[in-house]
Amino acid sequence: MHKDPNPAAAPTSAPLSASGPLDLDAFWMPFTASRQFKSAPRLLAKAKGMHYWTPEGRQVLDAVAGLWCVNAGHARPKIVRAIAEQAEEMDFAPGFNMAHPKSFELATKLVALAPKGLDKVFYTNSGSEAVETALKMAIAYHRARGEGQRTRLIGRERGYHGVNFGGISVGGIAGNRKTFGPMLGGVDHLRHTHDLKKNAFARGLPAHGAELAEDLERIVTLHDASTIAAVIVEPVAGSTGVLIPPKGYLERLRAICDKHGILLIFDEVITGFGRLGTPFAADYFGVTPDLMTAAKGITNGCVPMGAVFAKGAIHDVFMQGPEHVVEFPHGYTYSAHPLACAASLGTLETYADEGLLTRGAKMAPSFEHALHSLDESPHVIDVRNIGLVGAIELESVAEAPGKRAFDVFRTCFERGVLIRTTGDIIALSPPLIVEDAHIDQAISTIADVLKTVA
Numbered sequence: 001m002h003k004d005p006n007p008a009a010a011p012t013s014a015p016l017s018a019s020g021p022l023d024l025d026a027f028w029m030p031f032t033a034s035r036q037f038k039s040a041p042r043l044l045a046k047a048k049g050m051h052y053w054t055p056e057g058r059q060v061l062d063a064v065a066g067l068w069c070v071n072a073g074h075a076r077p078k079i080v081r082a083i084a085e086q087a088e089e090m091d092f093a094p095g096f097n098m099a100h101p102k103s104f105e106l107a108t109k110l111v112a113l114a115p116k117g118l119d120k121v122f123y124t125n126s127g128s129e130a131v132e133t134a135l136k137m138a139i140a141y142h143r144a145r146g147e148g149q150r151t152r153l154i155g156r157e158r159g160y161h162g163v164n165f166g167g168i169s170v171g172g173i174a175g176n177r178k179t180f181g182p183m184l185g186g187v188d189h190l191r192h193t194h195d196l197k198k199n200a201f202a203r204g205l206p207a208h209g210a211e212l213a214e215d216l217e218r219i220v221t222l223h224d225a226s227t228i229a230a231v232i233v234e235p236v237a238g239s240t241g242v243l244i245p246p247k248g249y250l251e252r253l254r255a256i257c258d259k260h261g262i263l264l265i266f267d268e269v270i271t272g273f274g275r276l277g278t279p280f281a282a283d284y285f286g287v288t289p290d291l292m293t294a295a296k297g298i299t300n301g302c303v304p305m306g307a308v309f310a311k312g313a314i315h316d317v318f319m320q321g322p323e324h325v326v327e328f329p330h331g332y333t334y335s336a337h338p339l340a341c342a343a344s345l346g347t348l349e350t351y352a353d354e355g356l357l358t359r360g361a362k363m364a365p366s367f368e369h370a371l372h373s374l375d376e377s378p379h380v381i382d383v384r385n386i387g388l389v390g391a392i393e394l395e396s397v398a399e400a401p402g403k404r405a406f407d408v409f410r411t412c413f414e415r416g417v418l419i420r421t422t423g424d425i426i427a428l429s430p431p432l433i434v435e436d437a438h439i440d441q442a443i444s445t446i447a448d449v450l451k452t453v454a
């Protein structure tokens, strides 16, 4: 199972472009140090199973599932076929006051997979859009129940909720916020939970910090609960370097939200679809949010798609007023896009066939063991893990934060392993089909490279 093609069968000298040397000028790249990239580009041209190949035919192990999204591995036949067949059968169908059968078929399957109680699903095209949708749903829900003054949104420092204005407002990454003006008003933030002094080298959930959930009580005291619509957190913060919630933290957040009538939103764009060894992080922690965002693994990264899962009771509050009136004035041209729905159905089938949504639990012990073999490696100040997510935090070079990890990233890529870095934190999130040999290759490459970087 999960055999990659013979590397020799991959292209060995593919041209950079069919019409000659590739012109890198016109494409304004996302989240990229563009000038540096264009002076030494790293391109990927082919993918299968656990691997990418560069245009020159060099094989690269994918230790990050693309961008935390290719959970079943690359180019899985059922997904590829589902997309191709759908493109032939019907390329697009309007989604406002119209629909196509697969959108309903998929919704039924998705809510069956979702944590109990999250009975409704609203489609978007990305995680960022899912976040905006969930925030709007929360505010509109309270208004529909006659509590229109509940508009305040609470995020968390070091949270990442995509790049749109709502998402960066509740998000907690200064670099993503500071250049874009005042953003949404009426937003406040919990402190983050990352505490290396107390929790360094923890395996699984860190022991210290559950009391940080009490920040929500402090914010309630400041603004009054009657003004607060929702709290949004990633159960495990991914983008800012795998910040794992302290034992008991999410349970406390849930209890405080319940006490004050505040909706709890879990942003499961990364943690959804098996990343922690359970279908969703909500299952892992036994804490059910009121709204849950997802994307990435929903289609195995093959066609853009996101979703918001909502409690039935939240949805039902909207279903009042005259029947000919749109109850929730929100949606996208490509909500429930037929290719995305087909890709997602193929993805769910692949996950089910191979038990991938729980495979992470089986692989987590050897992943943890391998990761923590780096505890004593040069520059390493923390190693942490949960399910099939791991992080290796490096001491920053004075005056050049992020440089050391980026050097590790570049060298690992040259040595055939794709990792992800954020600041001086290396993140690993392999496809859920990963085998021990892949883990060993990734970790031994990182160990070797850590010995070489300054």
Ligand code: PXG
Pocket: 067, 068, 125, 126, 127, 128, 129, 131, 160, 161, 162, 163, 234, 238, 239, 240, 267, 268, 269, 270, 295, 296, 420, 422
């Ligand atoms: N919420 C969370 C928790 C995410 O991780 C988004 C929302 C936004 O999703 P879209 O589909 O709009 O990108 C994300 C995205 C990284 C990395 O390397 C993480 C993301 C995206 C790109 C890179 O950590 N997460």
